[in-house]
Amino acid sequence: MDAPCKQLHIAMYPWLAMGHILAYLHLGNRLAKRGHKISFFIPKRTKAKVEHLNLCPELITFIPITVPPVDGLPSDAETTSDVPTSLGSFLMIAMDRTQKDLELLLLDLKPHIVFFDMAYWIPKLARNLGIKSLQYTVVTMISVAYTTSVEKMCQEKILVGDETSLMNPPAGFPDSSIKLHAHEVRKLASFMKLEYGGGRFFDRIISGGRLSDAVGFKGCREIEGPYADFIESFYEKPFLLSGPVVPESPTSTLEEKWAQWLSGFKPGSVIYCAFGSEWRLEHNQFKELLLGLELTGFPFLASLKAPIGFDSVEEAMPEGFKERVHGRGIVYGGWILQTLLFDHSSIGCFITHCGAISLLEALVSKCQLVMLPNLIDQILSARMISSTLKAGVEIERGEEDGSFTKESVCKAVKIVMDDESVVGREVRANHSKLANILLNKDLENTYIDNFCHQLQQLLG
Numbered sequence: 001m002d003a004p005c006k007q008l009h010i011a012m013y014p015w016l017a018m019g020h021i022l023a024y025l026h027l028g029n030r031l032a033k034r035g036h037k038i039s040f041f042i043p044k045r046t047k048a049k050v051e052h053l054n055l056c057p058e059l060i061t062f063i064p065i066t067v068p069p070v071d072g073l074p075s076d077a078e079t080t081s082d083v084p085t086s087l088g089s090f091l092m093i094a095m096d097r098t099q100k101d102l103e104l105l106l107l108d109l110k111p112h113i114v115f116f117d118m119a120y121w122i123p124k125l126a127r128n129l130g131i132k133s134l135q136y137t138v139v140t141m142i143s144v145a146y147t148t149s150v151e152k153m154c155q156e157k158i159l160v161g162d163e164t165s166l167m168n169p170p171a172g173f174p175d176s177s178i179k180l181h182a183h184e185v186r187k188l189a190s191f192m193k194l195e196y197g198g199g200r201f202f203d204r205i206i207s208g209g210r211l212s213d214a215v216g217f218k219g220c221r222e223i224e225g226p227y228a229d230f231i232e233s234f235y236e237k238p239f240l241l242s243g244p245v246v247p248e249s250p251t252s253t254l255e256e257k258w259a260q261w262l263s264g265f266k267p268g269s270v271i272y273c274a275f276g277s278e279w280r281l282e283h284n285q286f287k288e289l290l291l292g293l294e295l296t297g298f299p300f301l302a303s304l305k306a307p308i309g310f311d312s313v314e315e316a317m318p319e320g321f322k323e324r325v326h327g328r329g330i331v332y333g334g335w336i337l338q339t340l341l342f343d344h345s346s347i348g349c350f351i352t353h354c355g356a357i358s359l360l361e362a363l364v365s366k367c368q369l370v371m372l373p374n375l376i377d378q379i380l381s382a383r384m385i386s387s388t389l390k391a392g393v394e395i396e397r398g399e400e401d402g403s404f405t406k407e408s409v410c411k412a413v414k415i416v417m418d419d420e421s422v423v424g425r426e427v428r429a430n431h432s433k434l435a436n437i438l439l440n441k442d443l444e445n446t447y448i449d450n451f452c453h454q455l456q457q458l459l460g
């Protein structure tokens with residue numbers, strides 16, 4: 001029998017985005033349940049938003065961080081959900097300016113190891129204090145593998161010609177079925193050059209992994225095996241997988257107004273649509289989305305931010321739309337705890353931007369996936385689900401501009417909601433297989449136990 005693991009003290013400092021913070025906290029809960037102590041650095045006001053998700057308060061301690069002022073950054077901004085995308089770079093600068101505060105906290109707390117993702121300066125700081133560091137990445141491994149492949153080709157001057165050469169997978173990438181469209185290639189090229197927080201965004205990610213004592217990823221080989229192998233060979237250092245870390249079922253209940261409204265519809269008949277806390281559509285695309293939902297004929301609940309240039313979803317709706325869908329369709333500008341919605345029997349389809357947490361929550365539910373990705377990591381995740389795993393359907397978009405129509409929204413929904421179509425049956429069957437893998441408690445426990453064991457080995 002293996003000797004019991006000693007208690008570790010782990011510090012965590014995720015990127016200041018709710019998806020990253022929540023993913024770290026979900027992992028923290030798993031580690032704390034195995035007796036490990038977690039010191040979780042988090043902005044002061046944001047702490048209140050996630051405290052209810054701390055399942056082990058006796059072992060997980062939130063350490064408040066003050067986000068320093070930066071010219072151009074609103075004074076009350078703490079996470080990416082507090083600012084438009086255009087101001088995200090200022091938030092990164094603010095996070096970098098917490099370096100001295102973090103050094104003093106680590107000096108006082110003396111953890112064995114610190115987890116980070118975007119704060120590339122942590123490995124050097126931690127090493128000077130005799131603390132190990134692990135870059136723990138929460139986006140899908142396909143997105144890291146793909147962008148790393150492109151970067152490698154650029155450095156080796158293998159990539160020639162214009163950007164359209166990136167429409168096919170780069171040399172060495174382990175999945176030939178992944179194809180990008182012209183508008184997506186432009187997003188990839190833009191991402192690779194993106195200046196963010198005083199330097200190139202991609203350099204921040206790569207240098208953090210190169211300098212850390214180990215790299216860790218949220219995911220499992222059963223779904224992303226080829227991408228895991230590729231990343232492991234790229235970094236050539238201890239490589240840890242935490243498994244999928246499926247969020248625990250919330251102890252709260254769905255708000256009565258939503259529960260009551262949903263109860264008026266047949267099981268599996270309602271479309272739920274949400275694009276996370278940051279993405280705001282252009283007004284014309286916002287209207288096409290709503291008209292597409294109307295066109296399906298299904299009841300729907302859309303939880304969306306107001307489109308660009310508008311203060312509310314109500315004022316941005318198409319003319320006569322609200323009256324036409326009265327009783328079967330709601331467009332809501334607020335926030336809903338979507339894990340509780342997924343548990344409701346009436347929800348049958350989820351239209352998602354493919355943020356990492358949303359995608360995982362949907363995959364372990366019974367509702368079918370319709371995907372409308374925005375950022376390059378979301379695009380690659382969506383392509384893996386639709387092309388490689390064939391467990392969801394993407395909304396068709398224009399090759400050049402990436403625009404979608406009400407007809408393309410309706411078409412994608414109809415495919416996954418149709419029990420009789422060949423594609424619909426295949427998507428449902430593959431979705432069910434993925435859910436069984438992700439919900440396998442033996443698999444999850446094996447990954448977390450092995451993750452802890454590798455951390456022990458790293459510390460010697």
